[in-house]
Amino acid sequence: MTSVTFWTHTVWFILLGITTLIELVIIFTKVTNRKAVFAFYLTLCGLAFSFEMIILSVLKAYQYYPMIIPSSPPDDSIAGNLFSQASIPATALLIAVLNLRYYWYFIFAIAYVVIEELFLVLGVYEQNWYQSWMTLLLTMLFFWITKHAYRLCFRRLKGFMFYLFIFLGLVALHQNLTVWGLRLSGVQLFSDSLLADKQHSLVVLSSSYMLLLGVIFMLLYFVGIHWGWKLTVIVLLYIGHGVAMMFDLIIYKEGWFWISTSISIWSMYLFTFLLDQFYASRTRG
Numbered sequence: 001m002t003s004v005t006f007w008t009h010t011v012w013f014i015l016l017g018i019t020t021l022i023e024l025v026i027i028f029t030k031v032t033n034r035k036a037v038f039a040f041y042l043t044l045c046g047l048a049f050s051f052e053m054i055i056l057s058v059l060k061a062y063q064y065y066p067m068i069i070p071s072s073p074p075d076d077s078i079a080g081n082l083f084s085q086a087s088i089p090a091t092a093l094l095i096a097v098l099n100l101r102y103y104w105y106f107i108f109a110i111a112y113v114v115i116e117e118l119f120l121v122l123g124v125y126e127q128n129w130y131q132s133w134m135t136l137l138l139t140m141l142f143f144w145i146t147k148h149a150y151r152l153c154f155r156r157l158k159g160f161m162f163y164l165f166i167f168l169g170l171v172a173l174h175q176n177l178t179v180w181g182l183r184l185s186g187v188q189l190f191s192d193s194l195l196a197d198k199q200h201s202l203v204v205l206s207s208s209y210m211l212l213l214g215v216i217f218m219l220l221y222f223v224g225i226h227w228g229w230k231l232t233v234i235v236l237l238y239i240g241h242g243v244a245m246m247f248d249l250i251i252y253k254e255g256w257f258w259i260s261t262s263i264s265i266w267s268m269y270l271f272t273f274l275l276d277q278f279y280a281s282r283t284r285g
Contacts, residue, residue, distance in 0.1 A: 005067035009124045013066040013083045016115070020083070023090040027097050033154075037097070039169060039278035040153050044089035044146060046168030049175060052081055057203045061130035065123065074199060075184065080125070082176065088112065088139060092146035109139040154282060163218060166275050170214045173271040178264055179206060188260040189251045205249060213237070217268045221276065237265055 024041075031037045055061040056077065063073075064080025091108050094100075116132050119125035149165075157165065182188035190205040192198035216237070220230050241261045244250040252260055 005070065008122075009065055009067040012119065012122060012124050013064075013068075013080055016083045016087055020087045020090045023087075023094045027090070027094055030097050033281060035278040035281040036153070037093070039275050040150065040165070041089060041093055042169040042172045042275065043149075043165045044092060044168075045085055046171035046173075048085045048089050048142070049081075049172055050168070052085060053203060053207075055130070056081055057199045060128055060199070062128060063126045065125065069184070074202075075180075078180065085172075088142060089146070091139075092143045093150070095143050096147045096150035105140045105143045108143065109136045112136075112139050153279075157279070157282070162279070163222070165279065166218060166272065167214055169275045170218075170268065170271050171210060173275075174214070174264075174268055175206070175210055178267045179209070182260055182263065187253045187256045188264065191249050191251060194249065209250075213264070213268050217272050221269065221272045234265065241265075 027037065027041075028034050056063075057074075064077045064084075066076060066080040066083070068079040069076040091112075095104055095108065113132050113136050116125065116135050120127065120132075152161065153165070179188075183190075190202050190209070192201045194201040194205060216233065219225075220233060238261060241250060241264075242257070245252055245257060
């Protein structure tokens with residue numbers, strides 16, 4: 001990132017990030033149960049991330065150019081996506097927390113369409129088959145889902161929906177902090193040669209990894225399994241990572257297998273614990 005690209009590309013994403021922070025400040029000054037609301041925000045981010053990764057990386061609907069990681073266009077686009085991933089859920093949560101009327105859905109959705117069109121003009125964002133009118137419809141739908149999910153969260157969240165909320169929160173945390181962080185550091189990468197399309201290979205392996213590891217740790221955490229069996233499963237997870245390395249599904253920097261695998265495994269357990277504790281605060285007042 002150079003000083004030129006910062007002022008022509010990066011700064012616009014930073015400004016979007018600042019508006020997101022302002023929204024979050026308003027939200028957390030209005031609510032009393034901040035831990036639970038933060039957990040819910042992570043769930044929304046996980047939902048947005050899952051959707052955007054499908055249309056961004058699989059369907060190649062559009063591309064971001066924040067020029068934060070210009071040496072790797074796919075990672076640079078993901079970096080731009082993170083600003084969108086954080087912004088729209090923040091707006092949706094703001095609408096839910098303030099219990100705004102339905103016409104605000106349209107007002108905020110129009111605002112995002114204007115931002116999208118501005119980004120197109122500035123050259124920091126490019127559409128392939130995607131059109132801005134889709135943003136209008138999808139954001140309004142997301143706002144509607146969020147408002148109902150917010151009510152569910154603080155009234156009768158239990159059973160399958162509770163575990164789904166936890167899993168989506170894990171997607172936001174583990175995929176962005178752990179998996180992508182290890183990838184950017186060059187310590188642990190998924191193979192891009194499994195399928196003909198490199199991006200599709202990364203998405204398939206990354207999503208499969210998230211699903212398997214996330215579900216396994218949710219079972220270990222929430223099901224009353226003896227610690228002996230938990231340790232056995234964790235040992236098998238290390239073995240599984242080793243097998244994935246042997247078949248070049250996961251590529252490690254030399255000498256980093258144990259450290260990288262441990263970060264990936266234990267961060268998932270930590271995130272599961274934190275999300276459970278944050279959501280549990282709903283019933284503790």
